[in-house]
Amino acid sequence: MQLTDDWQPSASLDVLQQRAALFQTIRSFFQHRCVLEVDTPILGRFGVTDLHLENLETSLSHFPHQRFQLQTSPEYAMKRLLAAHGQSIYQLGKVFRDDEAGRFHNPEFTMLEWYRVGFTMQDLIDEVVCLLHSVLGDLIVQQSTYQALFEKHLNIDPLTISVKDLQARLMYDERIADLVERETDKDTLLQLAMALVIEPQLDKSQITIVHRFPASQAALAQLDVENPRVALRFEVYVGGIELANGYQELTDATQQQVRFEHDNRLRQQFGKSEKPADFRLIDALNSEMPECAGVALGFDRLLMLVTGVSDIRQVLPFGIACA
Amino acid sequence: MANYSTNEFKAGLKIMQDGEPCNIIDNEVVKPGKGQAFNRVKIRKLISGKVVEKTFKSGDSVEGADVVDMELSYLYNDGEFWHFMNNESFEQLAADAKAVGDSTKWLVEQDTCTLTLWNGNPIAVTPPNFVELEIVETDPGLKGDTAGTGGKPATLSTGAVVRVPLFVQTGEVVKVDTRSGEYVSRVQK
Numbered sequence A: 001m002q003l004t005d006d007w008q009p010s011a012s013l014d015v016l017q018q019r020a021a022l023f024q025t026i027r028s029f030f031q032h033r034c035v036l037e038v039d040t041p042i043l044g045r046f047g048v049t050d051l052h053l054e055n056l057e058t059s060l061s062h063f064p065h066q067r068f069q070l071q072t073s074p075e076y077a078m079k080r081l082l083a084a085h086g087q088s089i090y091q092l093g094k095v096f097r098d099d100e101a102g103r104f105h106n107p108e109f110t111m112l113e114w115y116r117v118g119f120t121m122q123d124l125i126d127e128v129v130c131l132l133h134s135v136l137g138d139l140i141v142q143q144s145t146y147q148a149l150f151e152k153h154l155n156i157d158p159l160t161i162s163v164k165d166l167q168a169r170l171m172y173d174e175r176i177a178d179l180v181e182r183e184t185d186k187d188t189l190l191q192l193a194m195a196l197v198i199e200p201q202l203d204k205s206q207i208t209i210v211h212r213f214p215a216s217q218a219a220l221a222q223l224d225v226e227n228p229r230v231a232l233r234f235e236v237y238v239g240g241i242e243l244a245n246g247y248q249e250l251t252d253a254t255q256q257q258v259r260f261e262h263d264n265r266l267r268q269q270f271g272k273s274e275k276p277a278d279f280r281l282i283d284a285l286n287s288e289m290p291e292c293a294g295v296a297l298g299f300d301r302l303l304m305l306v307t308g309v310s311d312i313r314q315v316l317p318f319g320i321a322c323a
Numbered sequence B: 001m002a003n004y005s006t007n008e009f010k011a012g013l014k015i016m017q018d019g020e021p022c023n024i025i026d027n028e029v030v031k032p033g034k035g036q037a038f039n040r041v042k043i044r045k046l047i048s049g050k051v052v053e054k055t056f057k058s059g060d061s062v063e064g065a066d067v068v069d070m071e072l073s074y075l076y077n078d079g080e081f082w083h084f085m086n087n088e089s090f091e092q093l094a095a096d097a098k099a100v101g102d103s104t105k106w107l108v109e110q111d112t113c114t115l116t117l118w119n120g121n122p123i124a125v126t127p128p129n130f131v132e133l134e135i136v137e138t139d140p141g142l143k144g145d146t147a148g149t150g151g152k153p154a155t156l157s158t159g160a161v162v163r164v165p166l167f168v169q170t171g172e173v174v175k176v177d178t179r180s181g182e183y184v185s186r187v188q189k
Helices: A013-032 A075-085 A121-136 A146-154 A163-170 A177-182 A186-201 A253-269 A279-286 A299-307 B097-106
Strands: A056-059 A067-070 A089-096 A108-117 A141-145 A207-214 A227-238 A241-248 A292-298 B003-005 B014-017 B020-030 B038-045 B051-057 B061-063 B067-077 B082-085 B092-095 B112-118 B121-126 B130-138 B152-156 B161-164 B173-177 B182-187
Touching: A013 A089, A013 A121, A013 A299, A075 A089, A075 A108, A075 A279, A075 A292, A108 A121, A108 A299, A121 A207, A121 A227, A121 A241, A121 A292, A121 A299, A141 A146, A146 A186, A146 A207, A163 A177, A163 A186, A177 A186, A177 B051, A186 B038, A186 B051, A241 A299, A253 A279, A292 A299, B014 B038, B014 B061, B067 B092, B082 B121, B092 B112, B092 B121, B097 B121, B152 B173, B161 B173, B161 B182
Parallel strands: A141 A207
Antiparallel strands: A056 A067, A089 A108, A108 A292, A207 A227, A227 A241, A241 A292, B003 B061, B014 B020, B020 B038, B038 B051, B067 B082, B067 B112, B082 B092, B112 B121, B130 B152, B130 B173, B152 B161, B173 B182
């Protein structure tokens, strides 16, 4: 994407009005449900260890020996609040990712993230659907496990298939064949299949919930005690857009530490720098972290669905090119 | 030739794929929230002309293609090669039938054409958007296809056949859009 010298906004006044209305709708949705609004720091000492997320870094002259990270999501800070106060909370705020800019991506964007104490993953899925219905109207909801989705679209079991068989199955699609041939990481292949083969086939007029991702893609979700090959993680797709990602939250400090270390090993393997783990999150989980479910939803993408525009710039006052 | 990272991908960038120089037409990033990002790229293969889709992991590098476009004037055809000249350096270049392809029917002496060179060799010839050519043969009368489309076929001095209005006659010069192959107007000599 090229930067532009144009001073004009990238969103129309009409869309800005819809943007303001959507802020209000969301705030009143959570007010009615007695979920507390919080605004945790955007600037923090720790970033994330996720293999595929990069923080933007900055420094403060007052702390010359410490780098500071713009948060990719308010997750860690919100979990520290959960551990301290045990109350359901939500946040509507800016987050930053050192990603490429594109039709669905702006490096700075608005995230709606919320945590519900005592909720199961399914309770939270139901609440996400309720919010989407109140914003987008009564769309049909389709729920599927990750495994069933792959069986339906590719006729494979993503949990048991070998890398070799997965490659062979995906080679038929010539748009990705070259990449499939040289890629031997199973999760990368599964993500490729999901993003480029399955997602475009999802019914755009429906809300699609995909849940129980492979344990290797658990991120910060608990594993399913009934089937530890999968994690209690879900994703929400509407209109061909990946809209939200949620978990039955991992509350076990030891497990969390293991995930941090595992992430950093992967980062090393992929030739990325290791990231210090946020020990304060570990300490928080070690205190009285309540059982809870949480989800992060891309506010700007939701607004794209509300307004029907095809480029995220059209819902931002100023996209990155003219920021 | 330099390598390009997927971060540098944009329309117009020339890269090597399947041993052939290619032009990027469209580049889109697909990034799952918690997963590997991919670049979905539409490319035109510059030798075969085929348009294909390719996918890269974001951050991967791809070999660049040494492809440049040059404006040269068309001189003549010696039966095997089409000869062009750089009007500033007077340097001459010869393109073979494969590079000239269908453009042969739009080549007019002295006209400025765009030659696409890969490693210094012509791989494609693009004629000017508009050329003026004489009609060497067309049906004289007003008979023929009057059913709706109007017009009649006319053979031009280069062998190209275009549809022209019924009133246009043999010996006249017409202006043709080479991109669509359509008649534009008559040209007063």
